[in-house]
Amino acid sequence: MSNPENKKFHVDTKITQLGRNVDEQCGFVNMPVYRGSTVVFNSVESLKNNDARFIYGTLGTPTIHSLESAWSELSGAAGTVMSPSGLGAIALALMTTLKSGDHLLMPDSVYRPTREFCAVFLNKFGVEVSYYDPLLGEGISGLLRENTSTIFLESPGSQSFEIQDVPAITRIARARGIKTIIDNTWATPLFFRAHDHGCDLSVEAGTKYLSGHSDLLMGLISANAETWPALRQTYDCMAMLPGAEDCFLALRGLRTLHIRLKEAEKRGLEMANWLTRQPEVAKILHPAFPECPGHEIWKRDFTGSTGLFSVVLKPGHHQTSLAAMLDSLEIFGMGYSWGGFESLIIPFDCSTYRTATTWNPGGLTIRLQIGLEDIDDLKRDLRQGLDKLHG
Template sequence: MSSKQNSCFNVATQLTRLGRDPGEQHGFVNAPLYKGSTVIYQTMDDLEHRRSRFTYGTAGTPTIANLENAWTQLAGAAGTVLSPSGLGAVTLSLFSTTKSGDHILMPDSVYRPTRNFCNGMLARYGVTTTYYDPMIGSGIEALVQPNTSTIFLEAPGSQTLEVQDVPAIVAVARQHGIKTIIDNTWATPIFFRAHDHGVDVSVEAGTKYLGGHSDLLLGLVSANAESWPALRATYDAMAMLPGADDCVLALRGMRTLHMRLKEAERRGLDMASWLQARPEVSRVLHPAFESCPGHEFWKRDFTGSSGLFSIVLKPGYTREGLARMLDHMAVFGMGFSWGGYESLIIPFDCAQYRTATSWKPEGLALRLQIGLEDIDDLKHDLDQGFARLK
């Protein structure tokens, strides 16, 4: 079904139809899995002129194209490329908008591996990075340099969940001819349509909610018409593509993405409200809560919230107590990533690597991913944990 035909449906319906065509699949509901490297040409002339929809495995397969096309329509983009991980998607996007001698602006709340890539790989290639307060809004104009090529955003921010004023920053970027990239993993295009807000390139870790089952690593990068040629050229030069099996898992995850996100939103809000009332908790960092920096921007620009948020404990608790709490959780696991069916909890402290802002919370901080377990079991597990904390 064409993009125009699909666009007349609401998003939940679109997700059941994107990236497949039973009419071309002998009536089967799901598209077949294509795995391979070599593409056979019928004539020498076809071979010499690369006259084929798919020229070689690194240029894509029907399976990869199904996911690319589906995500392009969902994100409202001109095109999408894939990578084997969310970080791979970040690096692809930055390589597509920078060259040696450029300067980029990066929020201080950005995903730490993205920061490491800027401070390491990009710096080696002569790209300099200035970190900025994620709440700077239109004030970011004061940080623009003559060689600034890219402003990166992440809304909400990693771990501390600050929601940026995306339209204000995009307006400054457009005024100066600067490209904008956003890491939109937390909201996905379901809750925030980045390209509709003027962002040039949108990055998604499909590892999280698109996969939904903690069993694949995947990145997606979508771009508007202006930025699409450079992004595709960068992708073609690097051939950093995922395996076809992972694309099938992602397409399967897409069918239930809306339903799972809405349930993650419901559960996340329930758990965050319960935690806000706990005597051990000082504040909740959840974009839907007024205590979260940038809540007003979330309320204005986003259509929902997912199941990842953080809390800051009241002063006085120790790391030893925290270890007693976390080491013996019965339901919550300790592990990185999120967006899967299992609930996760990790401590964090970004004071050591933030450079544009100071992270000085009043107490210890925890990030929680709310999964699909019974809510009462999750609350009981935390209640027991808080008892050990004391």
């Protein structure tokens, strides 16, 4: 059986086949784990020319290449590199497109560690960062400067779930020779094809849905043909790669990714709809819901939704009663990651660090990740928790 990367299979078939070739794996179904740093050359001439398929561990192994090629095919990209975390992938992408003296546009709804990377690292190296309203769309043209080299996008926004008009922004950026980077972790390439919508670089925290089991840290960055040489050069300079076992686990997670995403979508929508009927809930921040900012753009550009969304509680509840609610939950754990098999919940407040927009949802806010537990058990757990809001 050969690798079907260029064949027109449906995604459910492709995802089981990409990144493996049993003819090269001695008939075994899965790519084995290649661990190692040193690669031995068979001649002086080969050593001088570096003409072996693999020349050193930091530049790739068969395990790493299998994951890279699979993700590139899934993303519609010219190439992919990886890092040991999602934030590492964001850093690698930004270092690919930025230099000292450049101006970067960053959405105000961005993942907070990305904001911190800008404030601490990029500021130190002379990159100026401006934050913009994620709902700006074509209006972003008014924020461009002569030295604007990069526009960063995250759609939906972290915690607050604004959907950005990615095609409008990338169209303006391309006309000005500006690079675009998107954090596409929530949707993955299965529900949003970032490169098809004009993004030069697409970042994914493989820690989340690709892993699926909360036991892996990984970031992936895919690039279109124009940006791929620069990304690969930056990656080779940094040698920032994940371990062999992590790549193996990511390849294993890839095989069930589409099935798990569809189940996450189903469960997420059921729980979100149930929450709309609870008297303590003011609104749901879920891209598939009309009240979510950018909902119409989501309907136009996305092919699905996943199991992560936020809830705005009605006014009148306080932090102490919210803490009582959260502490009473038996199934939902409190943790910052998501995309695994377990349900999670966290309280959040964006108002303290936003600079381009004002975060005033009208009530306390919580973010939920819907896992694979029995859906009725999850409802009962949340219902008894919501009861605690009343003291």
